[in-house]
Amino acid sequence: MPATLKAGDMVCGYNIIGLLGQGGFSQIYKAHSPDGTHVILKFPDVSMLGDQATYERFRREVAIxxxxxxxxIPHTISFIEGPDSVFLVMEYIEGPSLREYITEKAPLPIKEGLLLADQLAExxxxxxxxxxxxxxLKPExxxxxxDNSIHILDFGSALLEGSRRVTWRWASNAFGTPDYMAxxxxxxxxxxxxxxxYALGMIVYEMLAGALPFEGDNVLAVMNQHLTGVPVxxxxxxxxxxxxxxxxxxKSIRRDPDERYRSASAFKKDLDNYADLDLSQFQSNPEAAVSGGVLTNHQIWVRTILVFVGFLALVVLIVLAAYLMHHH
Incomplete structure (x- = not known):
């Protein structure tokens, strides 16, 4: 399979319409299926085809x-392993991403924001x-x-109860989006x-505020805000x-997981009944330490930098694996 497919290309009977998106692990295309319906095709990044962790992510996404x-939840139709390509076939949903929706419309009217939040929480x-x-979870x-219905995509980072752990720790744990990472x-x-x-709370916050509670000039600064900052x-x-x-x-975006809602349904219940809540029950120390004890600023920066170093190590491993594959 070429690095990027173009309109009119055929892959295992699927006719490519165009590229919908590209992430750290995959490329996503809109295509005509052999039966004439529109579908989404999701391919692992071509440089990662030989990597076992990438393959496991795809197998797990199929299982989920x-x-x-x-x-x-869009249906996963099939997992195809052709002679030159491996990809997922998924139900196609017409509509903008929530990111595009927020960019165009946020801050949303309270009623509209709560309707979307309810669907997401459910x-x-x-x-x-x-x-x-x-x-x-993120607007992308x-x-x-x-009909303003919500559809959640991309289960490549999802954790399925009882499944074995993917071997690349940094890829499976910290490869999220800093703005929504707990x-x-x-x-x-x-x-x-x-x-x-936590991510749900961040998304609903952004829909209603038109902004996020933490900002920074770079990834490390945003991560540090999540670890040490008091949300606006x-x-x-x-x-x-x-x-x-x-x-x-x-409450949903508190630093300590034990202080957050223990379920999305509990979050939804309180959001639906916000006018009747006893607000004295929501008092919390905004400077409360991260779960596991108080960390000094030095310790927090060390942990944040370790995440960044781990990410760089992952990139180096991917490049090295791709190099070795192409020279064998």
């Missing part, structure tokens, strides 16, 4: 896709109830359908249900946001 049956709770943690991985992910931990709740109040961006809504969202 075939395990789930929910309107907010879908995430469905995943969790089926033993799946997504671990890379969410499609807003024609502190425990930044510290290199696997993450769990509360990690997805939602009401500082949008004073009209009811106190109950702000309380729910700010």
């Amino acid at each position: 896709g075939q395990k789930l049956d929910h309107p907010a 879908a995430i709770d469905y995943l969790h109830s089926h033993g799946v943690c997504h671990r890379d 991985n969410i499609i807003v359908g024609p 502190p425990e992910q930044i510290q290199g931990k696997r993450g769990d249900v509360r990690t997805d709740v 109040s939602l009401c500082s961006f949008q004073p009209s946001i009811p106190a109950g809504i702000e309380a729910v969202i700010m």
Whole structure:
């Protein structure tokens, strides 16, 4: 398979329409299937085809896709291993990404933001109830359908209960998007249900505020904010946001996982009933340390730099593997 496919190319009977997106691990195309319907084809990056961890990610994504049956989760149709290519075939959903939606429309009216948040929380709770943690929730991985329906994509980083661990620690744990990564992910931990709740809170915050609570000039600065910073109040961006809504969202993005909602359904329940909440129950020390004890600024920077060094090591390994493959 060439590094990039173009419109009109045929792959195992699928007619390529065009490139939809490209990430660190894959390329995603829109295509006509042999039966004439539109589908998504997801290919691993060509330089990583020989890597066992990449193959495992794809196999896991197939297992997760075939395990789930929910309107907010596009169906995984098949996993094809052709003579020159390996790819996933998935249901195609028409519509912009939530990133495009936020860029164009945020801050969203409260009613619209809550409707999208409800759908997201319900879908995430469905995943969790089926033993799946997504671990890379972000607006780029969410499609807003024609009827404002939410669809969650990309389970390449997801953790399936009972599955064996992918061997490349940095790829499986800390290869998320810094803006939505929970502190425990930044510290290199696997993450769990509360990690997805953190990302959910960040996404809902951004939809309603039109901005994120942490900012930085680079990846390291953003990571450090998640580990040490106090998030900017939602009401500082949008004073009209009811106190109950702000309380729910700010609880979901607390540093310590034990202080967050323990499920997406608990988050949704409080968000739905924000006007009736006892706000005294939401008081928390904003300077509370990360789970595991108080860290000094020096320790935090060391941990953050270790994540960055691990990422660079991963890139070097990928380049080296690609070089060795092409010279054998």
